[in-house]
Amino acid sequence: MKYDFNQIEKKWQDHWAKNETFKAENKSDKPKYYVLDMFPYPSGAGLHVGHPLGYIASDIYARYKRHKGFNVLHPQGYDSFGLPAEQYAIQTGQHPAVTTEENIKTYRRQLDQIGFSFDWSREVRTSDPNYYKWTQWIFIQLFESWYNNDSNKAEHIETLVRTFASEGNSNINAICDDNIEIFSAEAWNNYSSEEQQEILLKYRLTYLAETEVNWCPALGTVLANDEIVNGVSERGGHTVVRKKMTQWSMRISAYAERLLQGLDTVDWTDSLKESQRNWIGKSVGASVTFNVIPATTSDEESHKIDVFTTRPDTIFGVSFMTLAPEHELVSKITTSEQKAEVEAYIEKTAKRSERDRMADVKTISGVFTGAYAEHPFSKEPIPIWIGDYVLASYGTGAVMAVPCGDQRDYDFAKHFNIDIPNIFDNVDISEEAYASKDNVKIANSDFLDGMNLKKATKRVIFELEKLGQGLGKTNYRLRDAVFSRQRYWGEPFPVYYVNGMPQMIDAEHLPIHLPEVEKYLPTEEGEPPLGRADVWAWCTETNSVVSNDKINNTTIHPLELNTMPGWAGSSWYFFRYMEEASNRDDFFASEEALNYWENVDLYIGGSEHATGHLLYSRFWVKFLKDRGFVNVEEPFKKLINQGMILGTSAFVYREEGTNTYLSEGLIKDKNVVPIHVKVQYVNASDELDIEGLKNDGEFGEEFKNAEFILEDGVYKVGREVEKMSKSKYNVVNPDSICEDYGADSLRLYEMFLGPLEQYKPWKTSGISGVHGFLKKLWKLYVDDNGLKVDNSEPSKDSLKTLHKTIKKVEEDIESFSFNTSVSTFMIAVNELTSQKCASKEILEPLLILISPYAPHIAEELWSLLGNNESISTATFPVFEEKHLVESSKTYPISFNGKMRFTLELPLDMSKEDIEKTVMAHEKTIAQLEGRTPKKVIIVPGKIVNIVG
């Protein structure tokens, strides 16, 4: 019987699907375990061998946990809203829903053929109205909530409204917009409904606000920072301008501290936690208010500049202030003499994108405004400058410049010849600023003289508070997240507008379906694509979406034209899987389901989601918990970032100006151009299939008439490791691997390549190793006459092989070291083969060990052994130490730490006897050449080291 992997794999994949082998139960006596892969976007290109890496790892773990007696939830689905489908729709006119459906089909077929143990009955798709109904619902809850700093959680907006009505807002401690005026209960009750709504928007966790965006008029859309290159759009090279737009924002900043603290409670890698910490960017310091000195005595208006500083202790070192060019005070305080210069500077900086400004750290630029502020303590005038090293979007957009203590301020001061007072005792600042926080001793600072950083900081804040010109403050870099997209293929907002004020549609009328449009582009007026929908108005009488021409602004109102961003649907999907598909109509997941599964125990995915998806999900989960909809604070307990599988590109070398290609060994001093060729035409020895290449239609005539100069009768290609991509012709498709070697080989090989987290190159030639292993495994059970396993008593050696394998594999899986288990299997099979082991007592448990990695062959052999139940239900073999107990040990005998020979000695031999035996050995005598050793180190069971 041959190992016919194609037939075996198909057979078991069908069997698992038909019997719903991997369906998870929401009621079980077993402990639960939830294994999840990061949500895939079903791209049109399908999978390459790099994609399944994480899925294979999580699948091994899920299968292992089942063997270990857990009720495992291992679902899969699609983040099916998104840009590529929309882009494709714009180009071809095809509805994104249609192409998305096709892509999902391809994706599913490819996933199925790898043999994953997904519970497909729980599949979700973000673009499914039954799913986005609940995304819309969550949005409404966010709108209906505010963040109460006193209770330190989100509360229903009603609690806020009640307080407003009874006592005004002066006692409210909320996370809200900055520009909030104090009002009394009486005032509140007298406000018009619109005025009240406007105020409430400043408190809601999702709110409409003017946001500065990168607007590209030619594309009619907003661009992300990384879509802009050198000030023009990456696609098409169109001009991009900074523009204010009214957009939905999410008040994630309310959760900054909890998002930071929560990191200590989850089992993620340090690097991932670190990038989230950086992103949140907490800095502790003080806010200080500087009064602007009026230019003339008749000047009535008085201005104040608020700054944030992490070093309030250096306040006496301030010698100037710098405002961001966009700062609203700039136009108000600039003197007439400086006006022209300041305006020219502002115009110049407005043209540079924020990213450009940040990237260019070296050029120092700025302009004096002519105005002065008053130092809060010394009352000395301080010149006010503007400079683009100060960012409008961070802090208050203004800094108090302390050149002796901050390198950027120092450079700025040097450049413009501004005074650099030294307020540090015994520190030389003639070359650079003293930015260190260690060994600070303040001098020339009035009441702070002689104090260290900690003391001075405390004292300054105390004094500032006394003056009413400052207070201790913590600042976060984390900014509220823009939630509107000017796109078609996303979740529509459940929002309509009455007199310009946003109104939520009642949850009972959800979902609001994405309307049909005839084109997926923005309108001529620059409105988002939904502006093209004819049926896109809300009737408050029938509670339905009706034709736009019925809009009367009394009962029928326009609907929101933006859609939600990609992260909306992916911020809560892990809860949706918890509920069985048949029970999803009335809630996003039932309380029982949420209580049973709690959160994701193991989450595997790419590190590119470090600050996007992983931060937004945590934010939504904390919010949902505050409002009592879920009961966990963090969504993902343990998280592993899988590395990337890189391609090994192949190159041929064309001699410059000719149609001649030189083999890799011949290019030495020649002037050659390396050209990518398809890796399919290269064998394991880097030799090129020239005929194949010549006849490949995709390359056209390029190689048809080319001459190939061989070395030793073959053409050798050059190789280089690069990211897998179509344009580099190094993409390897899992379909062909499954066809040629089988899914089990693919699974094993992906794991065998190296540690999960690491980046490593793919080389198809290497797969023959694991494929050979599977054949050897097969032969251990089956020969030409069929099954050869018997009920013979296993040998001691075979028992030892089995049990050391159990031990190692179990340790490996628990520590996610899947690559080493594959080696362990190889060693086990090599050993059992040479032991001629045929004992069922050994070979049956061995299959369970291997089955998470190579489930198809394991199932097949398992059933050949006479089992009727799927191997996935079998209990993991139990390791027994007694089989590994040895009576002797092969000791390495070292001289001065270098191993010279080995000696087998009984393990129960005493130190003294070991020393005697070793010293008497002829090789020892030869090594010592008559010397007497100074010392003999004996570590029983480990090593003997002779010194001297």
Added chain:
RNA sequence: GCUGAAGUGGUGGAAUUGGUAGACACGUUGGACUUAAAAUCCAAUGUCCAUUAGGACGUACGGGUUCAAGUCCCGUCUUCAGUACCA
């Protein structure tokens, strides 16, 4: 710059608390089987010296601790990833 990860044969990588460096594979070379090829099997394979026996050197580099260092400590270099005028 900062933060994080990493640097081991021709290649991917192993060495879990300091204790035989290079497991397991790929590739290469030689051999068996075959008319031949494929498949399979056997052997060798870190580098250098030596006919052998054996020896020297070897985990990015330079130091150190230790009987013993890929592993611990100090310094340097390189690569990758994230992030960045963050006040």
